[in-house]
Amino acid sequence: MEGTVSIVAVIMWAGALTMIGFAARRRDDSLKRGLRIGGGYFVIMAPRMFCALFMAGFAAELLPGELISGWLGTESGFKGIMIASIAGMAVPAGGVVAFPLALAMYKIGVGIPQLTAFLTTWEIFAIHRIIAWELPFLGPQFVALRVSSSFFLPPLAGVLAALLMTILQG
Amino acid sequence: MTDPIPADKTDKAQTKEVSVWRRAFDTSLLAFAMLACGSGAAVYWLHGGETYRQSIDDSWHLFQFIFPRVGAAVLIAAFLQILVPREIVSRLIGEKAGISSIFIATIAGIFTPGGPLTSFPIVIALYASGANKGALVAYLSAWAMVGAQRILVWELPLMGPDFTLIRVGSSLILPILAGIIALYLPIRLKIADPPEV
Numbered sequence: 198m199e200g201t202v203s204i205v206a207v208i209m210w211a212g213a214l215t216m217i218g219f220a221a222r223r224r225d226d227s228l229k230r231g232l233r234i235g236g237g238y239f240v241i242m243a244p245r246m247f248c249a250l251f252m253a254g255f256a257a258e259l260l261p262g263e264l265i266s267g268w269l270g271t272e273s274g275f276k277g278i279m280i281a282s283i284a285g286m287a288v289p290a291g292g293v294v295a296f297p298l299a300l301a302m303y304k305i306g307v308g309i310p311q312l313t314a315f316l317t318t319w320e321i322f323a324i325h326r327i328i329a330w331e332l333p334f335l336g337p338q339f340v341a342l343r344v345s346s347s348f349f350l351p352p353l354a355g356v357l358a359a360l361l362m363t364i365l366q367g
Numbered sequence: 368m369t370d371p372i373p374a375d376k377t378d379k380a381q382t383k384e385v386s387v388w389r390r391a392f393d394t395s396l397l398a399f400a401m402l403a404c405g406s407g408a409a410v411y412w413l414h415g416g417e418t419y420r421q422s423i424d425d426s427w428h429l430f431q432f433i434f435p436r437v438g439a440a441v442l443i444a445a446f447l448q449i450l451v452p453r454e455i456v457s458r459l460i461g462e463k464a465g466i467s468s469i470f471i472a473t474i475a476g477i478f479t480p481g482g483p484l485t486s487f488p489i490v491i492a493l494y495a496s497g498a499n500k501g502a503l504v505a506y507l508s509a510w511a512m513v514g515a516q517r518i519l520v521w522e523l524p525l526m527g528p529d530f531t532l533i534r535v536g537s538s539l540i541l542p543i544l545a546g547i548i549a550l551y552l553p554i555r556l557k558i559a560d561p562p563e564v
Contacts, residue, residue: 321512357537360537
């Protein structure tokens with residue numbers, strides 16, 4: 198695990214440096230602007246990431262681990278995927294809350310297919326985003342169109358993830 | 368609070384540094400910190416000091432471990448915005464029709480950085496430039512489900528490469544599917560013009 202993860206870090210830095218190189222070659226203010234925006238993201242991200250990690254760690258201790266991993270563990274199969282698909286609707290917040298929660302669930306033994314279904318529901322039906330952005334800007338017809346063409350995607354994502362796991366591991 | 372990333376247009380991000388700091392340390396961070404402290408206190412109270420210290424230790428190690436990656440992630444997110452201007456995105460999707468527009472919209476959605484503040488104006492712009500409803504749904508679904516920025520900034524550091532590979536791999540086709548279905552659903556869109564300020 199450690200090995201693969203540091204390869205990821207190297208690839209990410211290589212990607213970042215490549216993009217910085219492209220921006221620098223433009224010889225306008227692209228490089229400066231990019232660094233400033235990146236710095237801004239970092240200032241906003243870092244303290245939240247810090248809190249998120251500790252919250253995820255504590256949440257993993259507090260959540261009823263055996264109950265949840267019984268319902269949503271890898272062994273829970275399609276039923277677990279369906280439960281996770283519905284449970285994902287109960288996360289009315291952005292990635293700053295959803296991913297630490299997902300990490301906590303991962304730690305206590307929730308299966309990857311179930312977690313995939315959970316995150317997909319949150320991504321598609323993030324209720325705060327629908328209310329704050331989608332309804333006012335894109336209108337109820339758009340919400341209806343998107344929801345009716347996407348409502349079955351979370352269980353599908355879970356099943357595909359289970360298939361992918363079997364292929365990758367077998 | 369929606370996504371933590373300030374999904375701003377590039378010109379807005381150039382405002383004074385003070386505003387970035389103020390945005391970083393606002394009440395939502397305070398609430399978040401209090402939640403972390405509160406859950407920590409609950410762990411201490413319910414499971415005792417040993418579990419509490421162990422949990423803090425684990426989280427601290429994880430933080431040290433992912434911190435360098437967050438640095439690279441924010442740089443990628445920032446330069447993606449600079450190198451891929453949104454005009455190109457909306458022109459590409461607006462011009463194509465049918466299934467091919469859904470593929471292009473999906474790719475565009477993946478590479479649209481930032482939160483709703485970036486993606487929703489693009490949907491409105493796409494609609495205005497004549498994109499079909501399938502492409503609009505594919506675009507927003509791709510941004511929400513397999514958006515590169517969220518994967519880089521949150522998923523990969525927190526969940527690790529194994530999980531990310533499986534989740535993203537199983538979700539890549541979904542925006543296309545949603546877009547194709549939306550293309551044939553009998554719902555007519557009525558999107559208002561963006562309010563001028």
